[in-house]
Amino acid sequence: MRAPILLAIEDLTVSFDGFKAVDGLNLYVERNEVRVVIGPNGAGKTTLLDLICGKTKATSGSIRFRDTELTKLAENNIVKAGVGRKFQTPSIYENLTVRENLQLSYPGGRSVFGSLFFKVTDKVQSRVQEIAEEIFLADRLDTSAGLLSHGQKQWLEIGMLLIQDPELLMLDEPVAGMSVSEREATADLLRRISKNRSVIVIEHDMDFVKDIAHRVTVLHQGKLLAEGKMDDVQKNEKVIEVYLGH
Numbered sequence: 001m002r003a004p005i006l007l008a009i010e011d012l013t014v015s016f017d018g019f020k021a022v023d024g025l026n027l028y029v030e031r032n033e034v035r036v037v038i039g040p041n042g043a044g045k046t047t048l049l050d051l052i053c054g055k056t057k058a059t060s061g062s063i064r065f066r067d068t069e070l071t072k073l074a075e076n077n078i079v080k081a082g083v084g085r086k087f088q089t090p091s092i093y094e095n096l097t098v099r100e101n102l103q104l105s106y107p108g109g110r111s112v113f114g115s116l117f118f119k120v121t122d123k124v125q126s127r128v129q130e131i132a133e134e135i136f137l138a139d140r141l142d143t144s145a146g147l148l149s150h151g152q153k154q155w156l157e158i159g160m161l162l163i164q165d166p167e168l169l170m171l172d173e174p175v176a177g178m179s180v181s182e183r184e185a186t187a188d189l190l191r192r193i194s195k196n197r198s199v200i201v202i203e204h205d206m207d208f209v210k211d212i213a214h215r216v217t218v219l220h221q222g223k224l225l226a227e228g229k230m231d232d233v234q235k236n237e238k239v240i241e242v243y244l245g246h
């Protein structure tokens with residue numbers, strides 16, 4: 001039996017001055033699935049994530065997350081609905097410690113009065129500890145984020161999303177610039193994360209894709225070119241022609 005669908009994208013199109021960056025796309029992501037989106041430069045991968053998180057508004061079509069239509073929601077309400085997005089460049093506060101970065105990301109941590117008035121309760125402390133362990137930074141809690149390695153910064157940013165407990169997490173090239181051991185640790189992290197949430201990853205590193213993907217979606221010119229298990233997608237002649245063969 002297949003798992004229930006968490007995200008249902010239907011006939012999604014966005015047009016920039018007549019150019020369709022995403023063109024009539026249908027895509028369904030199950031609960032607890034790791035879906036990797038691949039495809040050549042300009043295929044529409046980043047635009048797809050921009051549409052889901054509300055950064056870009058669709059020209060037509062629908063994005064349903066559980067029972068909520070996301071195309072009608074503002075970006076902050078999409079976050080509140082349970083969709084977290086990590087961009088390619090880390091957006092951590094380099095002059096704050098790992099602990100402070102995580103505390104700030106705790107829901108309600110960034111109040112209208114700023115972090116100064118935020119009360120760090122035992123509940124917040126234990127959640128910060130739990131997340132720090134999950135992202136391999138438990139022994140770095142009091143280190144300034146700016147002193148972390150590139151890979152550790154990426155993990156911290158994933159942790160800042162995890163502390164908000166999203167049901168859907170979207171990551172744009174999470175292992176770019178990471179060492180081999182950091183890539184392996186990240187694959188392990190994503191496998192653990194997806195035990196109780198869905199993850200959409202854009203990635204060009206095929207070894208990493210093979211390691212983590214439950215299913216792969218291949219985009220080309222804004223359209224779906226192929227979809228399925230990595231083993232099958234890799235053998236697909238159209239995919240080899242436009243992407244993997246290059």
Ligand SMILES: Nc1ncnc2c1ncn2[C@@H]1O[C@H](COP(=O)(O)OP(=O)(O)OP(=O)(O)O)[C@@H](O)[C@H]1O
Binds near residue numbers: 040
């Ligand atoms: N705001 C915008 N206005 C105009 N064109 C845009 C806009 N955003 C994206 N595009 C165009 O849409 C196409 C798809 O871009 P997108 O960044 O989604 O591709 P991608 O698959 O993520 O590529 P890459 O692998 O290089 O990151 C590109 O041709 C890009 O120039």
